[in-house]
Amino acid sequence: MxxxxxxxxxxxxxxxxxxxxxxxxxxxxxxxxxxxxxxxxxxxxxxxxxxxxxxxxxxxxxxxxxxxxxxxxxxxxxxxxxxxxxxxxxxxxxxxxxxADETPDSGGKSLAIGVAFTPDFHPHDIGRQRQIDLTAAAVEHAMAAAKIDRADVHFVQTKGPAFTLAEIIADRYAGTPPVTDNPGKLMSYGRAGSALGVAKALGESAGLEAPVLNDFSQFSSVASCSAGVEVRGNEVIVIGMSSAWSGPLAIAHAAMNDALDTAGIYRALADLGLPASPQVSAADAKRLRAGFVKCEASRDGKIRGRGHTMLNDGDIDPQRHIRAAVGAVVASVVNDTALFVSGGAEHQGPDGGGMIALIAERNA
Missing domain, CATH: 3.30.1330.170 (Cyanuric acid hydrolase/Barbiturase, RU A)
Structure with a gap:
């Protein structure tokens, strides 16, 4: 392929x-x-x-x-x-x-992609064991279909459902109460449950319900999880490297330990042979095919010892703050603004930080 x-x-x-x-x-x-x-x-x-x-x-x-x-x-x-x-x-x-590629490259590994879908969820499934287990199973299915080994998975994107308040209350009245009646908070539980499902599939966590939004030392290093009212189940995309695939594209990822962690960006770029001193050149930036970043407003209210106000702003949601900030940091290094920068990094990379994954053409 x-x-x-x-x-x-x-x-x-x-x-x-x-x-x-x-x-x-x-x-x-x-x-x-x-x-x-x-x-x-x-x-x-x-x-x-x-x-x-x-x-x-x-x-x-x-x-x-x-x-x-x-x-x-x-x-x-x-x-x-x-x-x-x-x-x-x-x-x-x-x-x-x-x-299908009838003349695959000899030796080496190339970009590979697998997809899968979970069954539909109800509000009471979100952030709970059913979502974790079904997400893990979907990740495993996508990996197997694409012939990507665990060690070669660099990015797993999931999209799960968000629910309106009316849907949440209806579930509660039906005798199956969700973990919260707050629609925005339920999105957080959904991202967290999906992330721990990815972690379970990749052997990064036991994939239990108890740590959801409680123990942030448990996370997936490659998960990027979103939620929206336009889906009812989890859609899963696994991207990695595989010797069963061919072509000039490669993917690399790295942790971002906080919103200012440019070292993580440089690590991912270096793995792809993209020099940045301090910014990727215009010529090399053309090799970049896609960039994905997860980020989070740190829960302790600080970045490198100094306070931030993102968590307590009544006018602007913290996710909007952090996307703008981290988006600018990453774009300034990779010399590209068409980046998938997503907030809400619960259990997706180190707490208070997140992860970055880049897809690029290999240097000929």
Whole structure:
């Protein structure tokens, strides 16, 4: 198999003209699309419907070009979108394709991708053992399908459901109370449960319910988890390296220990042979195909000993603060603003920090 990744600008959440042109010119065969990950213009919270708008727009386009129904497209292609492009970040989406390669490269490993879906969840499943276990099973399925070994997994993106207050209360009245009645807080539980599911699949954690939002020493080093009202179950995308795949692309990841950890960015770049002194050159930046970052406003209210106000701002959600800050830090090093920077890093990388994963063309 051979993977490719193509990024497209997103002028508005319904503008999929970039992919349409790529399909019409033969750059992308729509039947080979296996996943799409992107950043939309919304706030990234429960009431962010830009994610669903882009999902619908892309599903309709791919259905038009393949002859499938939009429902069939959504059943096989994970569409993982995160709202919030604060500061210098640019709205965009990355299209992942996989094709059979009859002349695979000899030796070595190349970018590989596997996808899977869990069954649907109810509000009372979120942050609990069922979500953890089913997410772990989906990750294992995606790894096996793509022939990616545990040690070669560099990035796992999940998208799970968010629920409105009416849905949460209905579940409570049905006798199955969720862990919280707060829709925003339930999103946090969902990201946390998904992350510990990834950690369980990769042997990083026992994958038990008790640590969810309690023991932040347990985390996945490669998980990036989001939640939104546009999905009902967890959509899972596993990206790594595999000798069963070919092509010029590679992926690397590193921990970011806090919002200012440029050393983590440099480590990921170095693993891909992308020098940055102190910034990736314009020429080398063209080799970058996609960048993914998880970040978190540190819970102790401090960054390197000095206080921050992100957790107590009544006007701006902490996720919006941290996306803008970390987005600027990472963009300034990699010389690219079309980055998937996502807040809410519960159990995703070190507490108070997060992780970075980069996909790039290898240096010829």
């Amino acid at each position: 051979r993977a490719d990744v193509v990024r497209f600008a997103l002028p508005d959440p319904g503008d999929v003209s970039g992919l349409r042109q790529a399909i019409d010119t033969g750059r992308i065969d729509p039947k080979t699309i296996v996943a799409v990950i992107g950043k939309t213009h919304g706030n990234g919270l429960v009431n962010d419907y830009t994610r669903g708008y882009l999902t619908l727009s892309l599903a309709l386009l791919i259905a038009e070009k393949t002859g499938d129904t939009p429902e069939a497209v959504r059943a096989r292609v994970p569409f993982v979108f995160s709202g919030g492009v604060e500061g210098v970040l640019s709205p965009h989406y990355s299209v992942f394709t996989a094709v």
